[in-house]
Amino acid sequence: MSHGKVWKYGDNVNTDVIFPGRYTYQIMTPEEMARHALEDQDPGFAKSVQPGDVIVAGKNFGCGSSREQAAACLKAAGIQAVVAKSFARIYFRNAINLGLAVLQSEEAADRLETGDAVEVDLARGEIRSAKGTFRFHPLPESVLGIIAAGGLIEYTKTKLDAAENETAKE
Amino acid sequence: MGKTLTEKVLGRKAGRDVQAGEVVTVSPDYVLSHDNSAAIIKEFQKLGVRKVRAPGKIVIVLDHIVPAADEKYAQNHKSIREFVAAQGIPNFFDINTGICHQVLPEQGFALPGLVIVGSDSHTPSYGALGAFAAGIGRTETACTWATDEIWLRVPETMRIDLSGRFGRGVSAKDLSLKLIGDHGAEMANYKAVEFAGPAAGGFSVGARLTLANMSAEMGAKNGYFAPDDKALKWLEGRARQPFSALASDPDARYESVLAVDLDALVPQAACPHTVDNVKPVAAIAGKPVNQVLIGTCTNGRLEDLEAAAAILKGRRVHPSVRVLVIPASWQVYREALASGALAVLVEAGCVILNSGCGPCLGAHEGLLAAGEVCLSTSNRNFRGRMGNRDSEIYLASPATAAATAVTGRITDPREFS
Ligand code: SF4
Numbered sequence: 001m002s003h004g005k006v007w008k009y010g011d012n013v014n015t016d017v018i019f020p021g022r023y024t025y026q027i028m029t030p031e032e033m034a035r036h037a038l039e040d041q042d043p044g045f046a047k048s049v050q051p052g053d054v055i056v057a058g059k060n061f062g063c064g065s066s067r068e069q070a071a072a073c074l075k076a077a078g079i080q081a082v083v084a085k086s087f088a089r090i091y092f093r094n095a096i097n098l099g100l101a102v103l104q105s106e107e108a109a110d111r112l113e114t115g116d117a118v119e120v121d122l123a124r125g126e127i128r129s130a131k132g133t134f135r136f137h138p139l140p141e142s143v144l145g146i147i148a149a150g151g152l153i154e155y156t157k158t159k160l161d162a163a164e165n166e167t168a169k170e
Numbered sequence: 171m172g173k174t175l176t177e178k179v180l181g182r183k184a185g186r187d188v189q190a191g192e193v194v195t196v197s198p199d200y201v202l203s204h205d206n207s208a209a210i211i212k213e214f215q216k217l218g219v220r221k222v223r224a225p226g227k228i229v230i231v232l233d234h235i236v237p238a239a240d241e242k243y244a245q246n247h248k249s250i251r252e253f254v255a256a257q258g259i260p261n262f263f264d265i266n267t268g269i270c271h272q273v274l275p276e277q278g279f280a281l282p283g284l285v286i287v288g289s290d291s292h293t294p295s296y297g298a299l300g301a302f303a304a305g306i307g308r309t310e311t312a313c314t315w316a317t318d319e320i321w322l323r324v325p326e327t328m329r330i331d332l333s334g335r336f337g338r339g340v341s342a343k344d345l346s347l348k349l350i351g352d353h354g355a356e357m358a359n360y361k362a363v364e365f366a367g368p369a370a371g372g373f374s375v376g377a378r379l380t381l382a383n384m385s386a387e388m389g390a391k392n393g394y395f396a397p398d399d400k401a402l403k404w405l406e407g408r409a410r411q412p413f414s415a416l417a418s419d420p421d422a423r424y425e426s427v428l429a430v431d432l433d434a435l436v437p438q439a440a441c442p443h444t445v446d447n448v449k450p451v452a453a454i455a456g457k458p459v460n461q462v463l464i465g466t467c468t469n470g471r472l473e474d475l476e477a478a479a480a481i482l483k484g485r486r487v488h489p490s491v492r493v494l495v496i497p498a499s500w501q502v503y504r505e506a507l508a509s510g511a512l513a514v515l516v517e518a519g520c521v522i523l524n525s526g527c528g529p530c531l532g533a534h535e536g537l538l539a540a541g542e543v544c545l546s547t548s549n550r551n552f553r554g555r556m557g558n559r560d561s562e563i564y565l566a567s568p569a570t571a572a573a574t575a576v577t578g579r580i581t582d583p584r585e586f587s
Contacts, residue, residue, distance in 0.1 A: 060359060089360040089391055092323065097310060104191060142195040143321050153216060156313040160219050 004052035004080055006129075008114040009041060011058035015070040015091065017041035024067050030076035037073040051078030054120060054127075056112045058084065061102075062091025071095040081120045083127060083136070085109045096143055097152040103127070108134035122147070172419025174327040175394060176362040179302040179416055181324075183285050190326040190425070197318050200227050200261075200279050202288030203311055204270050205234035208246035210289060211253050213312035222257050223318035229261040230254060231273050236265035236526040239534035268499025268525040271295040271383060271467035275375075276501050278408035282397035282415035287311075287320055292386050292467055292549065297394030298378035299401050300415055304391045325391045326425035327418075328358050331367035334433035339583040341477065342377035343469055343547065343567035346384035347438040349430065351448025359389035361425060364418060369432055370395055375404045376471040383468050387445045387549055437582055439545070440565040443553040451570050457580040458490070459564070461544040463556075464520070464571045465496025466530045469547035472505045474568040479511040481572035481586045487519035488578030494536045495520045496528060520575070532556045538563075545574045 017040040019033070038045040055061075055074065061084035062070060071094045074082065081101035095102045101122055108127050111134070112118065119128040125138030139147070149155035173181070173189070181187055184194035203210055207230050214222070222228060230250060238244035247265075254262040267273050271292050274280045282300030287293065289311040296303035306320065314320045330349070336342075350357065363385045365378070373381070378395045385393025395401070396417035437451040464470070464478050475497060487493045495515050497503040503525055506512045516522060521536075528535035530548045537557030538544055544556055544563050551563035566574075569583035576586070 060356070063356065063359070086360065088356075089389065092360065093307065093310070096321070097307070137191045137193070140193050140195055140321070142319070143193050146321070152309060152313050153213075156217055156316055160217060160316060 002052045002080055003117065003119050004054045005050065006112050006114055006116040006118055007042070007045060007049070007053060007055050008112060009055065009057040012060045012063055013041060013057050015062060015064035015067055018062065018070040019067060019073045024069060030072065033069055033073040034076035037077040046077060049077050049079065052080050053078060054118055055079055055082045056084070056109055057082065058109055059086050061087050062095070063088040068094050068098060071098045071100050075100040081122070083108050083112070096146055099147050099149065099151040101139070101147050103136045105134045105136040108136070171423055172421035174362065174418045174422045174424070175300065175364065175396060175416055176302055176327060176392060177324055179283055179285060180322060182283070182416070188324050190324050190423070193321055193323050195319055195321045196285055198227065198287045198314065198320055199284040200229050200274070200286045201311060201314050202229050202231070202270055202274060202286065202290065202293060204231050204290060205243070205246060205250070206289055206308060207250045207253070210308050210311045210315070211249060213309050214315055217312065217316050219316050222259070222315040225257050225259045226261070227318065228259050228315060229274065229279055230259060231263040231267060231270035232265050233267070233269045233273070234527045234531065235533045236524060265524070265526070266500055268501065269467045269470065269527060271379070272470065272498035272502065275299060275379065276408065276499055278405065278410040281405065281409055281411070281413040282401065283413050287314065292383050294385050294390060294393045295379055295383040295467065297382040297385070297392050298375060299405065300394060300397030300417070302392055302394070305386065325360055325362045327362040327364050327422070329364045329366050329424045329427045331427060331429045332365060332369035332432060333367050333429070334369055334431045335372070336432050336435065339437055339569050339587050340435050341567045341569065342373065342380040343384075344435055344438045345430070345432065346381050346387070347440050347448050347565065348435060350384070350387055350446045351438065351440070353428070355387060355444060355446040356389045358385065361390055363388060363390045363393040365393070365395050367429070371398055371400065374473060375401060376473045379471065380468055384549055437567060437570050437584065439570065439580065440551055442551055442562040442564070445549070445551060445565065451566060451580060451582045454564070454580050455582055458543065458578060459545045459574055459580060460491065460542040461536065461538065462491055462493045462571050462575045463496070463529060463536070463544060463546040463548060464493065464568055465498060466527070466546070466548040467498055468549040469568050470496055470498030470502065472502050472509065472511070474547065475502070475506045475511045475515065476509065477568045478572035479514040481569060481583060482518040482520070482575065483514045485518055485576050487575050490578045491575055492536070493520040493575045494523055494529065496523045497525050499525050529556050545571055545580060547571050
């Protein structure tokens with residue numbers, strides 16, 4: 001659970017405006033990616049975003065290409081969660097597998113506005129704000145684990161190590 | 171409140187009641203990969219484990235570049251064969267089997283009620299037989315090999331109610347293109363698509379495979395027909411394991427319902443360079459083409475080759491056109507040999523290729539030069555997909571492809587029937 005400020009956008013925020021195509025074939029560190037996050041949607045975003053902030057958007061967030069950087073750059077920028085009415089399918093999987101929380105809530109997407117202070121409780125499936133508490137389907141333990149580990153590869157590694165230790169003890 | 175097939179299949183696997191929007195972690199029944207297994211093996215090795223968790227669930231079909239087109243591909247195939255041997259993976263199909271999306275149904279992996287994931291975007295094909303089947307990424311495939319688990323969001327379902335009957339020269343491919351043309355390539359983004367309604371039962375298993383395959387081009391996570399007697403009969407003698415079929419409840423909750431009247435449908439084509447740029451074939455008739463491709467996982471089954479043969483019988487391929495035919499599998503190849511369809515196509519001047527993907531993804535065998543135009547029965551016409559960036563791809567049915575092969579120009583197949 002942590003606190004942050006809302007950055008609000010509309011429907012169909014596509015992967016090109018989240019992470020422009022002109023950078024996709026450059027090898028970048030996460031910090032460099034963060035500097036281009038949402039560049040073509042909101043040029044001011046990358047400079048002022050704070051760790052723990054939350055993006056709130058409308059329908060079909062992340063539509064367009066399958067580029068993983070579109071999720072990686074937001075995570076690198078410190079975004080703790082993206083709350084939207086819906087996500088493009090590949091974006092949704094990429095985000096979670098890279099450790100970025102993606103939450104679906106029509107109500108939160110309608111009510112929250114830029115600058116609102118929010119608290120996201122992944123385990124309980126709640127977004128709390130002065131405007132009320134909004135529910136989303138809580139992510140199951142395994143998905144929360146992936147996000148907490150920072151992505152699927154790290155998560156799987158840890159899980160496999162743990163399994164190995166168990167066997168070693170037997 | 172009733173449940174959809176997808177909610178039931180994923181709920182049964184997860185061991186609890188689930189509804190659309192939830193995320194479940196399940197142990198899939200089968201995990202498909204193909205030539206990209208070479209890349210997946212590299213990811214798998216990063217995980218620091220030596221053995222895959224459930225070798226019997228892994229299905230690897232070499233189909234994308236078969237036989238290997240160059241040294242690099244040969245090396246990939248070699249490393250996959252070595253991995254398969256070292257890991258004791260029983261379900262491995264080498265270059266003389268066919269395209270994965272035909273092989274899994276044919277060999278009895280694609281069964282009603284099963285959960286199948288695959289590192290290929292057309293994995294939803296297996297919904298034709300009532301499975302839940304969805305495409306996943308390479309990293310996830312590697313992790314699934316290691317853990318025998320995957321997380322999946324339970325999708326909302328869009329139902330397509332089919333009524334009426336296909337007219338002359340019209341088939342499942344035309345229906346899929348019409349839907350995508352009318353509603354856009356994102357019409358079913360993240361959703362399940364259920365093909366239902368009074369006409370659904372009349373669809374052959376081949377036609378169902380075409381639609382489930384094309385559901386990927388609607389943006390769907392999975393696409394399916396409820397398993398009925400026709401599906402169960404087709405599976406007799408093929409099913410690898412016992413299964414119990416599931417279907418949507420009558421009061422299941424659908425995100426939306428679309429009604430489609432097949433009587434009104436005419437032959438359709440997707441024009442360059444997107445699958446949703448669809449026009450009636452009659453509206454673009456006369457456009458000269460250089461190549462025609464009949465086959466692929468979308469339309470390379472016996473009924474497709476026979477539809478083409480019916481038009482090409484006693485005729486010749488137009489001298490200005492190259493016609494490539496790819497049976498979707500060796501089983502189809504043998505059936506088409508036995509039925510005489512292949513002889514008709516060869517007599518007409520078609521080039522028969524090994525069962526595989528070949529030119530469909532622009533890897534080898536019949537690529538396009540700049541300025542060339544191809545009419546293909548495959549599922550994607552993105553710029554440069556079959557060769558040069560400045561070539562053009564039209565997507566259509568096998569009948570339209572055969573009619574076009576005869577005249578050398580895009581032709582409405584109803585002129586031949
Ligand atoms: S035939 Fe084409 S669409 Fe089908 S699996 Fe092969 S490359 Fe993909």
